[in-house]
Amino acid sequence: MATLVQSGLPAGAVFVLQDNLFLVDRGGRQHGLLVRTGTIPVTGVLSLGGLRDSNYALLFRPLSLVNQSRLSIDVGDRVAFRRRLEHVVPPPVILLSAVATDLSVELAWTHPADGFQGERVVAQAQAQGSPAWRDVAETRDRQARSLVVTDLLSSTTYAFRIRQETVEGRSRGTSRSLSATTGDGPEQDGSTNLQRGGSFEVEAW
Secondary structure: OEEEEEOOOOOOOEEEEEEEEEEEEEOOEEEEEEEEEEEOOOOOOEEEEEEOOEEEEEEEEOHHHHHHOEEEEEEOOHHHHHHHHHHOOOOOOEEEEEEEOOOOEEEEEEOOOOOOOOOEEEEEEEEOOOOOOEEEEEEOOOOOOEEEEOOOOOOOEEEEEEEEEOOOOOEEEEOOOEEEEOOOOOOHHHOOOHHHOEEOOOOOO
């Protein structure tokens, strides 16, 4: 455990300490995990012990004090901090669409603005009613933005997700899942049955 010490703070202000490496969803947006809250002592010095090695944001209320907020404070062992930064908060993969035909589904995704961070992209599927995810396709092309998953069952609903992984299989980011239902017969004129596909709003998470 580590201790955060900050001086020159606005005495009497209400503070909120958030862990930047543990994100939670609030109102559809990602925020740091709330760790501590309280009031700044009259000395203007804040000392908080028992914190895990991480990166924190120290925010102040009321809103008039927002300019005195400190948004990035490393606490504790920098080696441990960097290790958690690399493995606990990997960049996201954003799954854009899953379009189904009779026995296959084409998945399309995008990578975040800071680029591809893994060694391969793995598509995983979960059949309706099954608790297990299984790898169904992969690519090591760092520029790839789509994969076709074949050998699926007809007239079956699947959930799909995309993962960036290292060569050792360690996750570097997993997308939200997206469902698609395969058809119950051959497609007419070789066209893609868009009505059996699906998509959702693009968002990073």
